[in-house]
Amino acid sequence: MASTETRYDTLRVTQAELVADAIVLARFESPTAAPLPPWEPGSHIEIVLPSGLVRHYSLCSDPDDPSHYEIAVLREPAGRGGSAEFHDGVSVGSDISVGLPRNNFTLEPATEYLFIAGGVGITPMLPMIRRADATGTPWRLVYGGRTRASMAFLDSVVALGSDRVSVFADDVEGRPNFAAEMGRLGAGAAVYACGPTPMLDLLTELHITQGVAAELHIERFVGESAGDITGETFEVVATRSGVSVTVGTDESILTALRPLVSHIPFSCEDGYCGTCETAVIEGTVDHRDSYLDDDERAAGDTMMICVSRCTGSRLVLDL
Numbered sequence: 295m296a297s298t299e300t301r302y303d304t305l306r307v308t309q310a311e312l313v314a315d316a317i318v319l320a321r322f323e324s325p326t327a328a329p330l331p332p333w334e335p336g337s338h339i340e341i342v343l344p345s346g347l348v349r350h351y352s353l354c355s356d357p358d359d360p361s362h363y364e365i366a367v368l369r370e371p372a373g374r375g376g377s378a379e380f381h382d383g384v385s386v387g388s389d390i391s392v393g394l395p396r397n398n399f400t401l402e403p404a405t406e407y408l409f410i411a412g413g414v415g416i417t418p419m420l421p422m423i424r425r426a427d428a429t430g431t432p433w434r435l436v437y438g439g440r441t442r443a444s445m446a447f448l449d450s451v452v453a454l455g456s457d458r459v460s461v462f463a464d465d466v467e468g469r470p471n472f473a474a475e476m477g478r479l480g481a482g483a484a485v486y487a488c489g490p491t492p493m494l495d496l497l498t499e500l501h502i503t504q505g506v507a508a509e510l511h512i513e514r515f516v517g518e519s520a521g522d523i524t525g526e527t528f529e530v531v532a533t534r535s536g537v538s539v540t541v542g543t544d545e546s547i548l549t550a551l552r553p554l555v556s557h558i559p560f561s562c563e564d565g566y567c568g569t570c571e572t573a574v575i576e577g578t579v580d581h582r583d584s585y586l587d588d589d590e591r592a593a594g595d596t597m598m599i600c601v602s603r604c605t606g607s608r609l610v611l612d613l
């Protein structure tokens with residue numbers, strides 16, 4: 295079962311600068327200059343903002359350099375306030391609680407890689423490209439964005455090899471031909487993609503309909519199950535808190551329990567970040583998250599209470 299505990303360290307922001315339209319690059323270091331916990335390409339960190347909001351961001355620095363972490367944060371005007379708070383309230387000198395790196399987007403060995411990044415989805419690709427270079431594995435990058443000004447790290451990724459990097463700005467080149475890009479790959483190759491949901495949905499569809507031989511690995515910005523939390527009512531028991539409540543047809547377990555149980559950790563409320571992962575003591579889970587893998591779902595001993603429900607009438611949770 296994956297751990298439900300998150301360890302936080304207080305790290306200091308030592309650099310914060312705009313690196314593209316609405317994208318700030320922030321560097322975190324230990325105030326004591328201690329080396330930071332190790333991580334692998336594809337990892338993200340959890341950040342507790344001054345207001346208490348929790349957000350997750352992919353690491354884009356060098357995993358072989360333990361002196362700092364770097365993340366890139368896109369200001370999302372239509373978001374739920376986390377990115378705006380980061381842009382407006384976090385600056386050089388800020389001390390921020392940062393969780394240990396976690397990795398749900400592991401770079402598996404392959405004969406060659408096709409990296410596909412949409413917008414700020416470039417961030418997890420940077421350490422992956424470094425790792426591919428270090429292992430001598432051939433790679434290509436397809437990087438799309440609205441405009442070149444909105445695309446972070448553009449010059450540095452092109453400098454990695456213009457023959458291996460294809461840039462598609464919507465206002466100049468238009469959209470990439472993903473089917474052709476993936477169709478060139480043979481068995482043993484792998485596609486790693488991160489970006490907006492429509493792009494990832496298209497890649498997933500093409501991967502199936504075009505019979506692409508390469509494996510497809512994607513990381514979503516938002517949960518696949520966003521909004522789909524409805525179902526039959528059931529009873530949920532929080533054993534350690536000694537309370538029970540009926541979860542209504544259109545509310546989540548998290549929503550139902552929060553007035554009764556203090557300090558339930560949560561962040562995305564869309565089933566993709568893993569923050570609200572809770573151990574299941576009794577009952578059968580209707581998994582609706584995009585965080586657990588198939589084996590973890592089948593085991594049924596843990597669940598994301600922000601979106602997942604119960605297939606029966608009663609769930610007992612370790613809360």
Ligand code: FES
Binds near residue numbers: 560562567569570583
């Ligand atoms: S709060 Fe992110 S998975 Fe539940």
